[in-house]
Amino acid sequence: MTSPSDRPRAGAPTAADHRLSMDELAAVIARDIPSGAFVNLGIGQPTKIADHLPADSGVVLHTENGMLNMGPRAEGDDVDPDLTNAGKVPVTELPGAAYFHQADSFAMMRGGHLDVCVLGAYQVAFDGDLANWHTGRPDAVPAVGGAMDLAIGAKDVYVMMPLFTRSGEPKLVPRCTYPLTGVGCVGRVYTDHGVFDVGPEGVRIRETYGIGAGELADRLGIAFPG
Amino acid sequence: MTSPSDRPRAGAPTAADHRLSMDELAAVIARDIPSGAFVNLGIGQPTKIADHLPADSGVVLHTENGMLNMGPRAEGDDVDPDLTNAGKVPVTELPGAAYFHQADSFAMMRGGHLDVCVLGAYQVAFDGDLANWHTGRPDAVPAVGGAMDLAIGAKDVYVMMPLFTRSGEPKLVPRCTYPLTGVGCVGRVYTDHGVFDVGPEGVRIRETYGIGAGELADRLGIAFPG
Amino acid sequence: MSRAEIVQSADAAVAGVEDGSTVLVGGFGLAGMPFDLIEALIRQGARDLTIVSNNAGNGDVGLAALLAAGRVRKVLCSFPRQSDSWVFDGLYREGRIELELVPQGNLAERMRAAGAGIGAFYCPTGVGTPLAEGKEEREIGGRRYLLEYPIKGDYALIAAHRADTLGNLTYRKTARNFGPVMATAATTTVVQVDEVVEPGGLDPEAVVTPSIHVDRVVRAQARRYTVQGAR
């Protein structure tokens, strides 16, 4: 469940000379998604990944509110209140789409039928623990949606996030301090500064963007070469 | 679950002057099925009940292999190998039919959505225990099908059977000696000699056919007036 | 007896909802929300309701209006906090409404269990998280699971696309969402539809909710609603 595929990425750099924008990062993730995979893209930044999937990728997008083969965002006259993604944004359907109800949709997720899901996160721990639903602030209105189901469901769970908070705290941490979404569920973490494998054997740097692996390991307090 | 409806039966006799044929019994049961009810008729004798439902009864027949609003047996050119009842006999569909898969079909049954099911039986106990799947003979190939699911699922479970075996043994008994299909699940037993309510409070004779209630009680070893 | 009734008004459709009832309300945000039925429920006046729904209302319409009217004691949902959930947020912060947060898939599966006669089930979702608190945990085949119980409604209020006069239903696109599951999980299922057709007017292969799960059907009023970009 937590072991991401290790197949080589055709033409992928093992490093970039600058910190990636979220759009560039979305392109990196898109390239890592196997052709023909069934994929759920979490709300927020991961949604961008869809824009970078090649037209012939054959990737089929799942939205947990009950659809496979979801198309791009709907614009203008194509907006249909009965057709939205999990973020409640109007979307379109592609040929070969299928609709199903919520129990079937989550059976798909929980049953391990999705190949990849990409989620945003507040924190990811070196062992793959995920925190992405609650900041722990006592006055916050809590909301979980499908995050916990996605976290434990997909064959490969990737996280896409900036590596540091605005105040410079790492979000890839030895142990999550925010309330957990799932235990040991994340396999790979894509960030603006680099890509990491996480899991039972700890964290490992796969590639870095605009920073040396040694310096990056240092800032995160992880062993190098990881 | 086990308390059959006690509404009066319009025009129903409380006794008949002769032992009923299975066809006559089917007519009696048909008259007792409330208009608009969702009903499952077990394979064998209970199937006959469908022939006696008035055209305007609005009764909807369920077959556990995945259909509601099943029509009569198919004949001639109407035979379609893809459309059978639970007994694997070719049937037809009525306007307003719906097809669904086996898990949904049994969710319907187990979830208590059927109003009535009518089953055949080897034995029924005074407290409503049912034995209808296995004679207990060690050399028999056992088979259970949907019997156990139906027994515990429908709001009212009726049994339709001859009251005595060919050798004259009662099939309505203080305690089943055959392996059980369900515990305390039957509410009413329709037989050629009479109709009985069964359940936690024991057996009660509702009506008799061609035999006095006293004599019937005697033959079954039950208290009279029951 | 159990056959669905086609009623002539949303008010007739929600007649009989008692104070203290548990009401399952369909919709994912606004898609599939049974506006007419909720508005009728507000007029009907039942109080002290427990509402089960994916969200806790958007803007000032539908479920949010029911909350604003002070009829809801408790909400079971997966995602109350949205950019336009100010009604719920206010009530929650003032301590005037109770919240039970349920992961979205558990919400669906627990209602399915209620409709399917399942007593309880072991589910891997939420293990090791704060939402596991108080739940029985069990290891099966080397994986950790939590025991989850059915959620049953006294009423389900849902929106579908077409019904035949027997009560068979089809839905439209992602507005299907919780409707088919809720229809199975309530004692009385009430449906608003865009169109009612005669038996035979729906393809029997494409019926999503068979009539056995439907009690009352009413034609919805035409309505334009804005799609929100807020989860």
Add this chain to the structure above:
Amino acid sequence: MSRAEIVQSADAAVAGVEDGSTVLVGGFGLAGMPFDLIEALIRQGARDLTIVSNNAGNGDVGLAALLAAGRVRKVLCSFPRQSDSWVFDGLYREGRIELELVPQGNLAERMRAAGAGIGAFYCPTGVGTPLAEGKEEREIGGRRYLLEYPIKGDYALIAAHRADTLGNLTYRKTARNFGPVMATAATTTVVQVDEVVEPGGLDPEAVVTPSIHVDRVVRAQARRYTVQGAR
């Protein structure tokens, strides 16, 4: 990766089934039985199989032929004994095949659980009967339940009506039966269909098995089979 493959022969469709596999076989009697796939499986030669199916074969065709070929170690089913189940009956009486009898609804629900990631569930069916032996019992809300575990297949062989080239499926009438459930419960789901259409050729509202549950699709050979009146 996971997208369904349209293969050109039933032999290609069943390639790779290993000795000792658990194979879910669709159909209720002959309706929905995947004849082409079973015949290919006989040619393929895998032995020591565990078969999960509602029945245990009819006449000398399909599943009965697989049993007669001596490839099956064990059958999990609800209703082996039928008027035309002489192949199974013979093997069973000679002690050459193992039988696990499962009530029909439990068979379906246990496969659904496998497909839905449910670890186990409490089910009221069979309480107090011989089929409860060895099962954990628990009282919930005053009712007795048995703990039932998922049934997962290495392969599912099923028959559907139409597929699109992505693998979305529709079925035909009561031949649907176990197909949609089995498709979710196997590592590799293999489907024979009457017709393959382009994406867009199936109504997205009427797809019964979404493509995510399908691995290989093959067009079935035209066939006439007789309907049996035997359960």
